[in-house]
Amino acid sequence: MPASPDVSRRLFLKSSSAIASFSLLRVGAPALIAITQAACTAKQESAPFVTLGAAEAADFAAIAARIMPTTDTPGANEAGVIYFIDRALGAEMSSALEYLRAGLAQLNADTSRFADDDEDTQDQRLSKIEDGDFFNTMWMLTMFGFFSMSKHGGNKNNVAWDLIDFEGDHGAWEHPFGHYDAQYAKEKSNGE
C-alpha cells in the first residue's frame, strides 16, 4: 500500500476547495524550517499575532476551542492552536486567509462576535455550519495545530500527544509495543 482504500475520496469530501491551493512545497523544506523557527521565536506569551488581528484571532481561537474543547484535559486553547493558525495563514496556508476572513465575517454578520458568546451558544452556531467549507477548513487547521509537531506553532508542550498517549517522534522503540504482543510474548515463553 499505503492502502488509502478511499483516502482521496474522503480527504476530498472533508476538505474544502480553499485547501486546494495549500502547499508548502513551493516554499520548500529549508524555507519551512526557517519559517517555523521564526514562528517559534516569536511565540512569546504576550507576543502579538503575526498574521491575524486580535479580534479575529479571538474568534478563530474560540472556534478551535469548541472543536477541541478544554475539559478535564487540555484542548485547543492549552495547545496554542491559534498560534499555529496565525503562523500558517501567513505562510504555507496564506491562500486560505481571505477565505477564512470572509467566512468569519459571515458567521459574525448580524450577531455577536463568536468569541463573545457562551459555549452552548457557540456550539449551536457551529452546528448550523458544520457541513460547510468554512467549518471544514477551521476543523482541519485545528487538527493540524493541535496534533502537529510543536515547531509548527501549536501542540504546546506536546499536550495533544499526551492527551492521546502518543509518544510521537520518539525514535527507537523496543517491542513488545502494546498489551497484546506483550501477552503473546509471555505465553510463548511460558509455553516453552
Add this chain to the structure above:
Amino acid sequence: MANNVTFDQRTPVDFAIIGSGSAGGIIAKELSTAGFNVVLFEQGPYRKAADFTHDEYSVLIQSELLGGGPEVSGQTFRHDESEVAKSPSFQPIRYAQTVGGSSVHFSANFWRLRPIDFKERSLLGPISGTNFADWPITYEELEPYYTKVEWEVGISGAPGPFDAPRSKPFPMPPLPIKSCGVLFEKGAKALGLHSQDQPHAILSQPFNGRAGCMKCGYCMYYGCEAGAKSSTLASMIPLAEASGHCEIRAESAVFRIETDSKGRASEVLYYDRDGNEQAQKVKAVIVSANGAESARLMLLSASERHPDGLANSSGFVGRNLMFNAHASANAVFEHQLNEYKGVQASRVLHDFYETDEKRGFYGGGGIDARSLWSATPIFHAWLGMPPDVPRWGKAFKDAFANNFTRQMTLACATTSLAMDRNNITLDPKNTDQWGRPAIRATYRDHDDDLSMAKFLQDRAMEILDAAGAQKAWADPIHPTNGGEHLLGTCRMGDDPASSVVDRYHRSHDVANLFICDGSSMVTSGRGQPTMTIMALAFRAAEHIKAAANAGEI
C-alpha cells in the same frame, strides 16, 4: 565512498536512466557496477537518510516527499472519458519525488507474485471488456530475481503456508509481531484461516553494512532516517555511486526523448533545477519513471516518426492502468495496542489469493493487520474515527483520546483488471511546475475488483469480531479516486500489436529504448507490486548488459 563522477552532456553516455526508484535504482546499480557509464535522472531532490523527519504535517499534509499537491503537479482525475478531469485537493497519482523514488516512502510490504499470476488468463479464460492477458514470462523465470532482491536489497520474512516456491530462504528473520498481528492471528485462527509473517523490505537486523529497523513507527509515507527501509536510496544507489560510473542527476525533470534519423533514441531533454532546458546525448535510454510518468514521457516524446508517442505504435502506452483495489475495516480493542510503534503490518493472510469461481467474480487478494490511520494523529483525525462519533466537541475528543492507541485496521488489497478505459493521458489544459503537460488519470475500478474488495472486507470484519473487538466498522467501498500502485501502462508482451515492450523490456518500436517499472506489469498481482518491480529490474538489467556486451543495442 561515493565517487561523484559527472558526464559530459554532449558525449553520448552509455545509458540514461530516467527515474531513480525501485526499478531505476536497481538498473543503475547493475549497469554501473558492470562498468557502463550511467546518468540517473531524478526530478526530485537528492535527500539523504538524515533529511527524513517524523513531521506528519510536512510529510503527509504538505506532501513534502510527493513534490507538492495538485496545484504543483497539475494532475487531474476523472472516472470516465465523458467527464472533464478535475484537479482534486489531494494528489490523485501519488509517488515520491526524491532520489530512490517511492521506495523511499512506501510501507515496504513485500509480496512475490505466484505462478498463477503470470498465466491466469490461460487458466481462467478471457474476461470480456478487459485486456486480461498472460505474461510473456513465468514465475519460474522471475524466481531467481526475486531471490536476488531478497538477498541484495534486503528483505525480512519467513515462509508461509501458501508461498510460491523459493530457491533460497529469506536472508533475515521477520520483524516482531505487533499487537495488531496478535489479534489478527487470533481472529484468523478461530475462523480456520492462516495468518503468516508479513515480509518486509525493512531490515530486521543489521545487513550489508546497514542498520536494522529501530521500530520508530514512521514507515508509511515517510523516509527512513536509519536507512533500514530497503529503498533503492539505502540499498542500491550507494553501490552505483561507489562504482564511479554513475552520476545521479537530481532535480532534473525529463520532458522529452529525442530520436535521430534512424529512429533511435539519441538525446534526453530535461529541465534543470533552475528550470533551464538541458540535453544529454545518449547511446541508450531506460525509462523507469513509474506507471504514470513513464507513460507520460512516451506521450510527450511524440514526433513525426512517432505521431502517437514514442514506442506507441500499438496504442498501448498509458492504457491498462491498474491501482490494485483496496478496502479496510477498523476496530477498537479494550487494551492498548500502540500501533504508532513499529512497522505498519506484521501479519498477513493469503487464504483468498486465488480466484474462486464460486464467488461469482474474478479476483483474489490478501488481508493484513496494520496501524494505517492509527500510526499518526492527524491521519487518525482525518480518516480513523468511527462513523458514529461526532466530528468535533467533547465526544470527539474523548473517543480520540481512548481510541488512538487501541485501534487497528485490516487492510484488504486485491487485483485490478486491465482495461482500455483506465489510463494515463496528457491533460489538455494543465501543466506541472516545469511546464510539462500534466498527468491525467481516467479510472473506474472493474466491478469484479470492487466485489473482491468487498468480499475481503467482509472476511476482515469477521476476523475482527472473532478477535474480540469492542467495536468494528468497515470503511465504505467506492470506485477509487487515485492510487500509489501505478501499473500496466507500458505492458510487456511478445506481440508488438498489443504490448509496448518485449519480454526483456526493450520497446518494440525503438531498439535502444527500454521501459522497466510498474508499467511493465501485465496483471496487477494481489496488491504489493514493488517486490515484482524490483525483480523485473534485476532481470531487465541482466539482459540489457548482455545485449550491450554483444553489441545488440
